[in-house]
Amino acid sequence: CATLLFVHFVDNLLGISWVDSGWVPILNPGNVLDYFSERSNPFYDRTCNNEVVKMQRLTLEHLNQMVGVEYILLHAQEPILYIIRKQQRQSSTQVIPLADYYIIAGVVYQAPDLGTVISSRVLSAVHGIQSAFDEAMSYCRYHPSKGYWWHFKDQEERVCKYDLKLIVE
Template identity: 55%
Template sequence: PSPMAHSQDASTWSKLLSLTWSDANRWNMQQPTPANILDYFCERTNPFYDHHCNNEQIRMQRLNPEHLLGMQGVEYVLLRFQEPILFVIRKQFRKSPTEVIPQSLYYIINGVVHAAPDLGSLFNSRLLTTTYHLQCAFNSLNSIVRHHPDTGYSWATPGSGQGDSSGAASGASTAAATAAAGKATGTGGGIKKESSVFQRQRVDALLKEWSALFPSPHFQPQQQPQQQKQQQSQQQNQQTHSVNKKAPSA
């Protein structure tokens, strides 16, 4: 059942999930037991406590807690406990002595009251945490990825020396020196370099992929009239030769 049923909307419940409450003086003065833990929880300063519940009416009229079974409305009961550290309180709506509708759970750990999150809030929190860390990982990888036509993709890790200012400065100085030498020798600063294995394999793979996607039509060239006559005469000679072979000898 939804913890917001009959009493709390989604916004109020989300605010309660971030709250805690405790009364250190009272917790230290009395020994927490299953018999008095509801008195500790039902303090009016507790933001998780509904002042209009049946427990408050029982306390004001000084009735026995067993009278809760004959009442209808919101009430708080002790669900589980591990004395003296952990106590679990359930808020429920009683319809009859044998029928109740759970609304929310609260747990008390060493005197501090917390609201137990519902399953939807728990899933949302885990998903947000997961997507946040995945986004951080993608951003980190995107900042160090490098691509070069000769070598393809590579990673500029902090220890590799790629992508730093010193590497950029040395590369710029090398390029300037090469350009100056090219001008001095009259070659224009151009560097002739053979293609790498990566480039050749990549180009071959692209050509193969494109030729499979867009096959070129095969056109047969038109034959000249003289060539057509030669082919026809050859076909006639072959037919005559085959007929002579089949004819019986006299």
């Protein structure tokens, strides 16, 4: 289990992006996988089946008969958005999605998984609740003879203004 967590931590590339500006003007569904397989792309696994197909000069249809990691173009919304999926092929009909990547205007990002999104949202909510709790605690007062009470700074100002108003009148 610790090994799986370590591998997940090493493979977490959510905070980075990659772009090769030479490709950006010519990106299309026919060449986007070639763009994604550039040597400098940190998201691309060189041991995948796509590399075997490329070295043997086969078509991408041969990926269906292979077993292992592969990349496919999942969705294209030309000319700006392409979604590429990294998947583990078990058989010609069974695949396990491993990661999704999106390319917007030529910049490649790793899409966050559901666990990361939920974790981020929960952390944001907890931070807000903690801030509210800290502020509420700053107004709470305690004295052994009086017990607990709330002391608001603006309440003190209102009392002073009210007292001044009574004195002036």
